[in-house]
Amino acid sequence: MKSISQSTEKSSDRQLSEYPNIYWLWGIAFPLLLTLIDWPFRDMLTSGNILMVYLLGVFLMAIRLGLWPSILASLTSAAAFAFFFAPPIFSFAIADQENLVGLAVMLVVGIVTSNLAENVLYQARIAKHREQRVSSLYRLSKELAEACSEQEIIEIGVRHIHAEFGACNTLLFPDSNGLVRYPDAPPSAISLQAAELGVARWVFNHGQMLDNSTGALPGAATVYIPLIGSTGTVGVLALESVNPRRIFLPEQRQLLDAFIDQIIHALEKSSLAEQAKDATLKMQAESLRNSLLSSISHDLRTPLATIVCAASTLETDTGQLDEDRKRKLAGAISEEAQRMSDLTTKILEMARLEAGEVVLNRQWYAPEEIIGSALRRLDKKLKSRQVNVVMPDGQALIYVDAVLLQQVIVNLLDNADKYSPPGLPIDISVETAPFGLSIAVEDSGLGIPEHLQEKIFDKFFRIYAESAQSGVGLGLSICRAIVEAHGGKIHATNRNIGGAVFQLYLPVLEAAPTIDSEEKG
Amino acid sequence: MKTTGPLLLLIEDDPQLRTLLTTALESQDYSVLAVAGGRDGLAAARNRQPSVLILDLGLPDIDGQDVIRRLRTWSGLPIIVLSARDQESDITQALDNGADDYLTKPFSTAELMSRIKALLRRVAKLPGGGAQECFQVDELKIELTRRRVFVGEREVHLTPIEFRLLCVLARNAGFVVTHRQLLEKVWGAAYIEHSHYLRIYMGQLRHKIETDPARPHYLLTEAGVGYRLNTGEN
Numbered sequence: 176m177k178s179i180s181q182s183t184e185k186s187s188d189r190q191l192s193e194y195p196n197i198y199w200l201w202g203i204a205f206p207l208l209l210t211l212i213d214w215p216f217r218d219m220l221t222s223g224n225i226l227m228v229y230l231l232g233v234f235l236m237a238i239r240l241g242l243w244p245s246i247l248a249s250l251t252s253a254a255a256f257a258f259f260f261a262p263p264i265f266s267f268a269i270a271d272q273e274n275l276v277g278l279a280v281m282l283v284v285g286i287v288t289s290n291l292a293e294n295v296l297y298q299a300r301i302a303k304h305r306e307q308r309v310s311s312l313y314r315l316s317k318e319l320a321e322a323c324s325e326q327e328i329i330e331i332g333v334r335h336i337h338a339e340f341g342a343c344n345t346l347l348f349p350d351s352n353g354l355v356r357y358p359d360a361p362p363s364a365i366s367l368q369a370a371e372l373g374v375a376r377w378v379f380n381h382g383q384m385l386d387n388s389t390g391a392l393p394g395a396a397t398v399y400i401p402l403i404g405s406t407g408t409v410g411v412l413a414l415e416s417v418n419p420r421r422i423f424l425p426e427q428r429q430l431l432d433a434f435i436d437q438i439i440h441a442l443e444k445s446s447l448a449e450q451a452k453d454a455t456l457k458m459q460a461e462s463l464r465n466s467l468l469s470s471i472s473h474d475l476r477t478p479l480a481t482i483v484c485a486a487s488t489l490e491t492d493t494g495q496l497d498e499d500r501k502r503k504l505a506g507a508i509s510e511e512a513q514r515m516s517d518l519t520t521k522i523l524e525m526a527r528l529e530a531g532e533v534v535l536n537r538q539w540y541a542p543e544e545i546i547g548s549a550l551r552r553l554d555k556k557l558k559s560r561q562v563n564v565v566m567p568d569g570q571a572l573i574y575v576d577a578v579l580l581q582q583v584i585v586n587l588l589d590n591a592d593k594y595s596p597p598g599l600p601i602d603i604s605v606e607t608a609p610f611g612l613s614i615a616v617e618d619s620g621l622g623i624p625e626h627l628q629e630k631i632f633d634k635f636f637r638i639y640a641e642s643a644q645s646g647v648g649l650g651l652s653i654c655r656a657i658v659e660a661h662g663g664k665i666h667a668t669n670r671n672i673g674g675a676v677f678q679l680y681l682p683v684l685e686a687a688p689t690i691d692s693e694e695k696g
Numbered sequence: 697m698k699t700t701g702p703l704l705l706l707i708e709d710d711p712q713l714r715t716l717l718t719t720a721l722e723s724q725d726y727s728v729l730a731v732a733g734g735r736d737g738l739a740a741a742r743n744r745q746p747s748v749l750i751l752d753l754g755l756p757d758i759d760g761q762d763v764i765r766r767l768r769t770w771s772g773l774p775i776i777v778l779s780a781r782d783q784e785s786d787i788t789q790a791l792d793n794g795a796d797d798y799l800t801k802p803f804s805t806a807e808l809m810s811r812i813k814a815l816l817r818r819v820a821k822l823p824g825g826g827a828q829e830c831f832q833v834d835e836l837k838i839e840l841t842r843r844r845v846f847v848g849e850r851e852v853h854l855t856p857i858e859f860r861l862l863c864v865l866a867r868n869a870g871f872v873v874t875h876r877q878l879l880e881k882v883w884g885a886a887y888i889e890h891s892h893y894l895r896i897y898m899g900q901l902r903h904k905i906e907t908d909p910a911r912p913h914y915l916l917t918e919a920g921v922g923y924r925l926n927t928g929e930n
Contacts, residue, residue, distance in 0.1 A: 509804070516802050536785070536920070539892035541899045543910050548917035550910070564910040572892060578784050578920035688892050693855050 191243055198240045202247035205232050210255045217260060222274050225260050226281045229253075233285035237292035245292070249285030253278055308430045311339050315434060319441040328445055329358065332438040336414065340421050340431065343367040344414035346402070346438070347375045355379045355411060367397065370413035374399055382408045398422065400431075404439045466635050474518055474647045478511035485511075521649045524582070525634065528656040535579070535660060539572040539687055542605050542612060548577075549584035556592055561600040572687040573612050579657045580681075583665075586650040587616040587677045595620030595674065611663070611682040622669035631667060654679070701725040702816060705746035707737035707763065708778070709756050717750070720805040726812075734758035738766060741773060748815050749775045750808070751795070753786060761786075761793055768794035774815040776808070784920030791874045791921065798872070798921075814870050814927075831866040833927050836905060836914050838866050847905055857882060858901050861894075862925075865915070870927035872918045898923065 209232045213225050229252035237245035257267045261274040269275050315335045322328045329346045336344050345367040350356045355375045378385050378399040386398035402410040412435060414422070421427055485504040492501070527533050543566055550562060584603075591601045599619040606613050623631060623638070630636055632655045635648040651667075654677075658665040663681040670676050704726045708714045711732070718728045729744060731737050734755045741749060749767070753760035764775060777790045777798040787798045797811050831838040837846040843859055845852045854862065860882045865873060878894055879887045887893060902909040916924045 512802065539895055541895050543899065543902075544895065544917050545919070547910050547912050548919045551912075551916060562911075564908075566910060572895060576920075581919045688890075690890075690893050690896055693857050 194241065194244060198244040199247060201240060202236060202244040203251050205236060206248055206251040206255050209252070210259055214259065222256075222260055222271075223277055226256060226277045229256060230281050230284060230288075233281075234288050234292065237289040238296070241296070242289050242293040245289035246286055249282055249289070252285070253282050256281075304426070308426065311335070312430065312433050312437070316437050319437055322441060322445070325442060325445050325449075328438065328441045332434070332441075336412070336431075336434055339434070340414070340427070342414040342422060344412060345370055346410055346412055347372075347379075348410040349379065367413055367415050370397060370399075375411045375413060378411050379408055400435065402435055402439050402442075404443055409439060409442060471522065471647065475515060478515045478518075481511040482508050482515075518647050521647060521653065525649050525653055525656070528653065528660070533579070533660065535576040537574050537576055539574055540577045540580075542566070542571070542573055542614065545575075545577055545581050546584055546603060546605070546614075549581045549588060552581070552585055553588050553592070557588065557601070559597060560592065562588075563600055563602045565602070565604040567605060567607055571607055571612065571683075573681060573683060574685070574687075575661055575681065576657075580661070583654045583657050583679065584614070584616070586654050590650060590677075591616055591618035591620070591675070594618065608680060610684075611680055613678060613680045615676055615678040617670055617674055617676045619672075619674040622673060622675045623667050625669075628667045632665070701727055702747035703727045703729060703744060704748050704750060704812065705737065705740055705744070706730040706750045707732075707734060707755065707760075708750070708752040709733065709754070710752075717805075717808075720808075721812075724809055732756075734760070734763045737763060741767060741771065746773065747819070748812055749773050750778065750812075751775055752778045752780075753790060754780055761789055764790055764793040764795050774819060776811055776815065778803075788874050788876070788921050791872065792876050796871055818870075831869060833869070833914065833925070838862060840866065845905070852904050854901070854904065857897055858904070861897055861901060862905075865923060865925040869925045872922045872924045874922035878922065 206229060209228055213220065213228060217225075229249075233245055233249045233252060236248040254267065256274075256278055257269055258265065261269045261271060261278070263270060269278065315331070318331045318335070319328060322331055329348075332346055333344055336342065345358065347355045347358065347370060355372060357370075357372070374385060374397075378401050382401045382403060384398070384400045397413050397415050400412045400414070401408045402412055422431060485507045488496075489501060489504055496504075543564075546564060550557065550564075588601065588603075595601070595618040601619075602615075602617040604615045604617075606615075627638060631638065632651045634652045636652075637648040655665050658679050658681070661681055662684075663679055665677065665679040668676045668678070701724075704721055706714065706717055706721070706728055708717065708730065709732050714730050714732065718730045721728045729740055729746060731740055734757050737749075737751070740746070751760055751763060755763070760777065764777075767773060767775070775795040775797075777787065777795045778801060779786055779790070779798060780801045787800075790798060796815060799807060799811065829839070829841055831840060835848045839845070840863060845854055845859070845862065861878065864878060864881045875891055875894055876888055879891065882897075883890070883893055898915065899909070902912050902915050905914055906912045914926050916926050918924055
């Protein structure tokens with residue numbers, strides 16, 4: 176169907192060789208068939224009527240088969256009439272003057288009719304093609320309007336160009352150095368893979384189309400068309416012209432240009448949107464940096480002030496201070512220095528995690544052991560508190576970085592201790608979850624307001640901003656970064672009886688290794 | 697002030713910390729020889745025969761790890777490593793190279809003193825590495841030659857591997873033993889990469905010995921580094 180409409184595209188003067196043989200056969204057979212039908216009625220019909228029947232046949236042929244087969248049909252009809260109907264019968268000679276005139280008229284009318292019918296058909300086809308082009312352009316622009324990434328736009332463009340022009344093609348764009356390079360996306364069945372970068376770069380730099388017919392590059396069967404946007408050339412379309420007519424007919428060329436315009440337009444729109452998004456992100460990063468600086472400077476300056484003050488008092492002392500006062504000052508220095516050390520450790524840890532510098536040193540560990548070592552690190556702090564640990568039976572191992580996971584538990588326990596009244600218990604429970612393990616740390620404090628349960632994991636976020644007990648606001652962000660580096664999740668909720676619950680889920684992706692059973696002896 | 701106590705060698709490149717530590721150690725009646733670089737330190741260790749070496753890992757001339765390795769080729773001098781980097785891999789490497797104990801900066805002088813004392817005590821206890829007959833801390837009693845273990849009055853039955861594991865820790869009681877050292881000594885060199893053996897057996901051992909295995913009292917974990925049998929001193 177496509178190939179017929181395509182080949183009739185060109186015009187009324189199509190080549191004789193383009194008609195299928197069956198058309199020529201019809202051109203001869205149909206008048207002979209009419210002859211066969213007319214034959215029994217030859218005595219009842221006048222020769223004028225018989226000519227009319229032939230004319231009808233020629234007309235039908237013109238509508239169905241086109242110009243030249245119908246002209247063949249007129250000639251065949253004329254010959255058949257002369258041979259079978261015009262006396263003398265069974266001879267091409269025509270004795271009757273009237274028949275001779277009738278035959279000549281029929282021939283002329285037949286040929287003129289054929290021409291007219293062909294023209295009407297041609298106009299109809301043109302209209303149909305125009306409509307097809309408009310609708311394909313519409314489909315393209317509709318899909319492009321819905322595309323949200325540059326990658327998607329390119330994919331849509333390649334697909335539509337292939338569907339409309341039947342040509343494998345690819346869209347090439349320059350990298351940050353301004354050199355056209357191959358796309359990152361894996362090639363699909365319809366993308367052109369033989370595009371030459373050297374040619375594409377020339378086309379990109381000169382903004383001129385290049386194809387094999389220009390003879391500049393012998394052997395290249397590929398056409399390179401620059402994509403010229405509002406700010407200059409943005410890329411190159413390379414397409415393989417299997418059927419050059421489908422691309423280089425004026426109407427098709429116009430359509431291709433319209434396609435290219437649509438694609439360029441969509442790309443420019445998407446890059447503008449991208450720039451706007453970048454600007455917003457930059458602004459957010461800026462404000463984060465500001466809050467980081469103000470937070471760090473406050474949190475580090477306060478203990479530093481104490482240290483400098485106490486140390487200089489000791490330094491300038493000329494014997495007025497008694498032993499007890501001196502010890503108090505020294506104690507303050509040591510305590511504040513410890514606080515600063517904790518803060519710097521946290522800030523550095525967060526920076527390392529953020530920079531992606533942390534490589535997980537994963538090994539198989541028993542969760543019990545990690546919780547045990549976390550509890551031991553907080554031994555002094557948790558002395559006056561009951562900590563209940565609930566473990567599942569059996570020894571499931573998890574594949575984690577023990578130091579980092581221990582840090583998570585320490586931070587959670589530290590928070591639970593900070594934000595719940597002294598003396599109330601803290602509960603730790605470990606449960607095997609589907610395809611993973613979940614660890615929960617629960618306290619009996621005030622809990623976390625629902626609208627902040629997500630926000631408390633943000634960097635430098637503190638519910639009670641300037642209170643003495645709160646740290647720098649990094650503990651939970653570190654927890655989240657570590658848990659996410661393990662492919663897990665962490666979230667905060669409140670327990671029904673009051674108090675916060677921090678629950679982390681760690682996926683277990685492979686079965687724990689087994690050990691050889693020990694020979695008893 | 698002239699001190700007469702055991703000689704300590706301190707290799708530390710930061711002048712402030714070097715002065716401060718010297719002062720602090722001398723105030724505890726130790727003689728201190730402080731040098732800034734690894735080469736000077738190695739020479740001093742050979743010439744002066746110190747009792748303990750306190751070594752900063754980050755040195756300007758040669759890497760602290762190298763100092764340990766070179767020293768271990770000819771000396772069993774006890775080494776405490778000071779590390780500013782809280783990278784467990786550095787510490788583990790130092791211990792595997794032959795260091796005896798470690799402290800991460802910042803640390804208190806009290807901590808350093810107790811580590812030095814423990815090392816000196818261990819040296820004194822081992823006249824030529826003679827095997828100890830019996831080890832006891834709090835309720836836990838290990839009879840090394842008779843291969844029996846008690847918690848209070850109750851005898852605990854251990855498998856041969858569990859017992860070997862406990863023995864290695866008991867011989868180094870109070871000091872951290874790295875994962876690698878434990879795997880090598882208990883299971884053999886072929887098992888060095890099979891750390892899960894260690895975790896599983898350590899869990900079993902804790903369940904037999906500890907009152908609350910999730911909050912161990914005797915078998916302590918040094919996360920990312922190794923295990924330490926508590927002597928009740930730290």
